[in-house]
Structures are given as C-alpha cells and as structure tokens.
Amino acid sequence: xxxxxxxxxxxxxxxSDRLMQLLENGVKPWVKPWKAVGYQNxxxxxxxxxxxxxxxxxxxxxxxxxxxxxxxxxxxxxxxWTIKKGSESTWIRWGxxxxxxxxxxxxxxxxxxxxxxxWFNVFNVACVEDKxxxxxxxxxxxxxxxxxxxxxxxxxxxFLNSQEATISHGGxxxxxxxxxxxxxxxxLSSFQSxxxxxxxxxxxxxxxxxxxxxxxxxxxxxxxxxxxxFEELIAELAxxxxxxxxxxxxxxxxxxNYLGSWLKALKNDNKYFFKAxxxxxxxxxxxxxxxxx
Numbered sequence: 001x002x003x004x005x006x007x008x009x010x011x012x013x014x015x016s017d018r019l020m021q022l023l024e025n026g027v028k029p030w031v032k033p034w035k036a037v038g039y040q041n042x043x044x045x046x047x048x049x050x051x052x053x054x055x056x057x058x059x060x061x062x063x064x065x066x067x068x069x070x071x072x073x074x075x076x077x078x079x080x081w082t083i084k085k086g087s088e089s090t091w092i093r094w095g096x097x098x099x100x101x102x103x104x105x106x107x108x109x110x111x112x113x114x115x116x117x118x119w120f121n122v123f124n125v126a127c128v129e130d131k132x133x134x135x136x137x138x139x140x141x142x143x144x145x146x147x148x149x150x151x152x153x154x155x156x157x158x159f160l161n162s163q164e165a166t167i168s169h170g171g172x173x174x175x176x177x178x179x180x181x182x183x184x185x186x187x188l189s190s191f192q193s194x195x196x197x198x199x200x201x202x203x204x205x206x207x208x209x210x211x212x213x214x215x216x217x218x219x220x221x222x223x224x225x226x227x228x229x230f231e232e233l234i235a236e237l238a239x240x241x242x243x244x245x246x247x248x249x250x251x252x253x254x255x256x257n258y259l260g261s262w263l264k265a266l267k268n269d270n271k272y273f274f275k276a277x278x279x280x281x282x283x284x285x286x287x288x289x290x291x292x293x
C-alpha cells in the first residue's frame with residue numbers, strides 16, 4: 001500500500017469536503033448508493049460494510065466512477081497494473097465499533113459501544129491501467145445480478161414485525177413519538193411505491209432505537225434545531241444501512257429540509273458525518289440483531 005502523509009484529521013476533511021460538494025448539489029449519497037453488485041475489493045471479492053459503502057458511494061458520485069470495485073496500491077502492483085497519474089484514492093476505515101459490558105450508575109449491566117478503527121486508502125478500478133499486464137481487470141469483475149421487483153416484500157414485512165415496535169397507520173404524516181414510544185405511518189396505499197413505504201418505516205424504526213430504554217439518544221430536539229437535524233441524519237443513514245443488508249433499494253423520501261443544517265454542521269465539524277454514521281451503525285445493528293434473534 002502506498003504510504004500517506006495525510007493525518008487522520010485530513011482524511012475526515014477530505015471526505016467532508018466531497019460530501020459537502022454532493023449535498024450542495026442536492027445529492028445524498030446514502031440514498032440508494034449501493035450497486036446491485038455491492039462496493040467491494042476487486043481481488044478478494046470482500047464486500048465493504050459499515051460506513052465504507054457510504055465512503056465509496058461519496059467518491060463514486062464525486063468522481064463519476066461507474067464500477068463498484070476498489071483495490072489497494074499493493075494489489076494493483078502485484079497484478080502488474082499501474083495507477084493512472086493524478087488519480088485520487090478513496091479513504092475507507094478498517095475496524096469499527098465493538099460492544100463491552102459495563103455497569104451503569106444504577107449498578108445494572110449494560111452494553112456500551114466503543115470505536116476501534118484506522119484509515120487506509122484504495123483506488124477505484126477506473127484509476128487502474130492494465131494494458132501491459134497479462135492478467136486483466138475484467139477477469140475479476142462480476143456480472144450485475146437481476147434486481148428484485150418491488151411489488152410486495154414479505155421479507156421486509158417480517159423484518160418490521162420482528163422489532164415488536166408499536167406501529168399504527170393513518171393520516172398523512174410519518175413520525176416516531178418518543179413520549180408514546182409509537183411509530184405512526186400513513187396507510188401503505190398512500191405511498192407512491194411499496195419501496196417508499198418500507199424505506200419510511202425503517203427510517204422511523206431507526207428513531208425508535210433511540211428511546212431511553214434502547215440506545216438512549218437525545219430525541220428531545222425541537223423541529224428545526226441542530227439536534228433534531230442530527231437525529232434525522234442518524235435515522236437516514238441507519239435506514240440505508242439496514243436496506244443495504246437486504247439488498248433492498250427502499251426509497252428514503254425524507255429530509256431535503258435538513259440539507260442546510262447538515263451543510264452548516266459539516267463546515268464547522270469535519271467529523272459530524274462520522275459521528276452520525278457511528279450512531280447510525282449502532283441503530284442498524286440493534287434492528288438487525290432483533291431480526292436475527
């Protein structure tokens with residue numbers, strides 16, 4: 001792997017700058033960012049998880065990359081390939097969060113998530129030249145699978161039911177009430193698509209994970225406040241993470257109103273997006289563990 005002179009702070013800034021550029025153009029890279037073939041290492045076939053699909057999506061959109069394949073400088077060299085002059089690497093993170101059991105103020109055993117991650121850089125295949133090599137890049141790429149049609153989805157419905165959340169239907173608003181610990185959704189027939197219904201439902205379930213009896217996030221922010229916008233970003237990312245696990249392109253129909261707040265926060269704090277993504281990872285893991293149990 002090529003050595004880097006970037007500090008961790010620089011890497012946060014690089015990603016934040018690229019993300020701000022996309023948001024300023026009205027593009028949210030976590031909305032349907034995953035290809036039918038997931039973002040992955042070209043050589044090993046390992047699909048990236050956690051925040052890394054989003055980091056790849058940000059760069060693919062910012063740099064107009066069409067393929068979801070990445071590799072390290074070392075992997076390119078081992079296959080006789082070269083990195084095109086002037087190519088920019090994509091920064092991804094190895095590691096993630098891990099759970100430890102601790103005692104809270106009441107002496108009860110609770111789980112606490114801690115982060116353990118480091119940066120490394122990869123290159124999209126668009127940055128790689130293989131014309132003088134015996135082994136060609138095309139040898140490793142895979143055909144795009146045929147996507148599922150979104151007419152009905154019993155798997156997604158079972159996922160919703162597995163959460164044992166209180167969900168009621170009616171009206172023309174989708175929201176989660178922390179006071180009542182209840183999710184309210186419009187009737188399925190009110191949505192433009194079934195995918196829109198599931199995307200919205202999982203977004204509200206992400207809010208539901210923040211209740212004081214679950215992950216205990218700050219859900220007290222008033223509409224329009226910075227804390228409210230931050231929680232909306234957490235829910236958007238968590239829903240995208242969950243939908244990605246099911247290879248389901250649910251439509252996240254929310255939140256153009258929060259773009260201004262997110263941009264302002266990103267300009268003031270280059271770790272803002274990563275803080276939200278960390279909390280979103282915990283929320284998505286909470287929901288997925290309920291599904292698997």
